Amino acid sequence: MRYSPLITDLYELTMLAGYHEQGMHERPAVFDLFFRHNPFKGGYAVFAGLEPALSYLEDLSFSEEELAYLDSLKLFRPSFLDYLAGFQFKGRVIAPGEGTVVFGTEPLVTIEGGLAEAQFVETALLNIINFQTLVATKAARIKQAAGDATVLEFGLRRAQGPDGGLSEARAAYVGGVCSTSNVLAGMRYGIPVRGTHAHSWIMAFPDELTAFRRYADNFPDSCILLIDTYDTLGSGLPNALTVARELRERGHELVGVRIDSGDLAYLSRQVRSAFDAAGFPAVKIVASNELDEFVIESIRSEGGQVDIYGVGTRLATCAGEGGGALGGVYKLVKIDGEAKLKITSDLAKSTLPDRKRVLRAVAPDGSFIQDVIALHDEEVLPGAQVFDPANPIQQKRIPREARLIELRGTVMVNGRRCAPSPTLQSCAELSNSELKRLPEGCLRLVNPHLYKVSISPGVNTLRLKLMSQIQSRYGE
CATH class of the missing domain: 3.20.20.70 (Aldolase class I)
Structure with missing residues (x-):
């Protein structure tokens, strides 16, 4: 099933037109898609929607009819519409497998590519991933x-x-x-x-x-x-x-x-x-x-x-307290090799800068202990001290007996899948298996155990450094 590129918010197109006009559209950029809070006030979420999202990215192109409609809006210059006529997604995608149990704060889907292509896919990816992850959960x-x-x-x-x-x-x-x-x-x-x-x-x-x-x-x-x-x-x-x-x-x-x-x-x-x-x-x-x-x-x-x-x-309809919608967001974390940070007065809503990896600490019996968000090239070992992303004063050590595994992998390069799509049955089996490995209490419907998601020393240091620079620049 083809997703039209017009399944987007208008501001994605106006930003693209601006990037193109300013000659910025090919600048290398990195965006993270994530949510801040588990849905339904629960203890976890089940990641879903990746395969439809990858299909959207692979098939992304503008038809003559779609370009004619954009021309009729009288918003865009002919040179930009000519650019869109050859527009494709040629970037890289990093994500967990569908059915993976995931949690608030940690990056789910990371998009790397030219600024224009990485920016433009925001709305469609959020539409697909938000809804399907909410329903799967x-x-x-x-x-x-x-x-x-x-x-x-x-x-x-x-x-x-x-x-x-x-x-x-x-x-x-x-x-x-x-x-x-x-x-x-x-x-x-x-x-x-x-x-x-x-x-x-x-x-x-x-x-x-x-x-x-x-x-x-x-x-x-x-x-x-x-x-x-x-x-x-x-x-x-x-x-x-x-x-x-x-x-x-x-x-x-x-x-x-x-x-x-x-x-x-x-x-x-x-x-x-x-x-x-x-x-x-x-x-x-x-x-x-x-x-x-x-x-x-x-x-x-x-x-x-x-x-x-x-x-x-x-x-x-995903009815129920904390349901109705998953609050997934899509944020720029790096451009032209420079890490980027969005800050607010609420530290919990500040983004995590730069390219990152997500590590899962697994106990000897196979159960999940905690997740750690680290910089993409940062070494994190069992026994390391990690930080609460909302309150860095709170620190915790990864158990020394834990085994650290990569939660995500590269699923698309140059706009093409890296491997055949898994069956839907295998995604369901992964979900079932992962739920059984959660700590006791995470599956409770009311007041569940809060699974720990931490940030590494490298992420914590970089974020604090960028916060200081932004506050100095803008007088906050």
């Missing part, structure tokens, strides 16, 4: 809350338009959702598709039992019946049991039943007991109806017997 939280149960994504009808629905289904799969109701997402990304039927199917027939029978006739080996249209326990359950027996007599088995309203914990217990007593222990119970991680956790704590959670609205 929400999906991971929901999957963690569901325990051994599986999670079905069916948020398309509540998503932010068709494109948002596709991106949401993809990112949710990276975060741990096992299937989707979105048929196009199934075709495009290879995600397993699942679904049942709506209440309207039941209401279209003379009675509930007839509706169940006709659905079973059509789908005898994949039949899941929605049992709460009229009365879950008084009508839907006994009718579903009747159809389950009739299917078995014909050599088939009822796959499951879905409950979409009422007290899901209580109803699922009653339904489970009835099917077990009737000799159908393999029938799955699917629960839906405005579910999120907190509702699912409540259902489980009350003894609910749910095998599959169907999650739609609150996953597609």
Whole structure:
């Protein structure tokens, strides 16, 4: 799928025009994409959206129609439009793999290239990475809350338009959702598709039992019946049991039943007991109806017997405290070989200058201890003293027994991928594996353990030096 270069903010183009006019457009520059705070007031985020972002960068070019539209705005000189006619991304990209567990402050995607190309891609990259990382994180939280149960994504009808629905289904799969109701997402990304039927199917027939029978006739080996249209326990359950027996007599088995309203914990217990007593222990119970991680956790704590959670609205819209959007930002950190720093009165919002690497300290048992942001050519060893990026007075040592690994790698050079794209399944497996290696408490939904992200001595010294120079220059 091609992303138009016009998926951008106008100011990216006006800055490009200015850089071009000033002869600055080819100056070597480095930008970092990162977020400051973990979404949902949680203990982590799951990085997603890299492959769509790389596709955008590889295909970046302006069509004649797009150039004609820009010309019609009467903002840009012909020489700039001629420049855009041959515009491509030829830079370098450094990033973690999709599915990697990441945290606030640390650079996720680093773009190195000419100032014009590195600046221009800001809006699109933020659009892709912010949303998909947010969704993947929400999906991971929901999957963690569901325990051994599986999670079905069916948020398309509540998503932010068709494109948002596709991106949401993809990112949710990276975060741990096992299937989707979105048929196009199934075709495009290879995600397993699942679904049942709506209440309207039941209401279209003379009675509930007839509706169940006709659905079973059509789908005898994949039949899941929605049992709460009229009365879950008084009508839907006994009718579903009747159809389950009739299917078995014909050599088939009822796959499951879905409950979409009422007290899901209580109803699922009653339904489970009835099917077990009737000799159908393999029938799955699917629960839906405005579910999120907190509702699912409540259902489980009350003894609910749910095998599959169907999650739609609150996953597609990333609803919940601290949700709605990921506050990813894109900042210049180096130009013409000179490190750059943006400062504010709040040290926590000051950027981290220069090209950097992100190191992860791993314990002998494979669990994650902390992350360290270091200068790209700085040696950092176990036992080194590192600093809190928001309060350098607070210091900590990397455990001597820790092993330091690079969190990111080069994924694109000269505007082309360095390796074939990983499968979406492998991204999901990485996410699942990494979540299991987090310190105890990071997965808590409320008041999670705060995973430590520190800066190295080199980053701390350089930042303080640049702050002093800026304050001297501007009198702050």
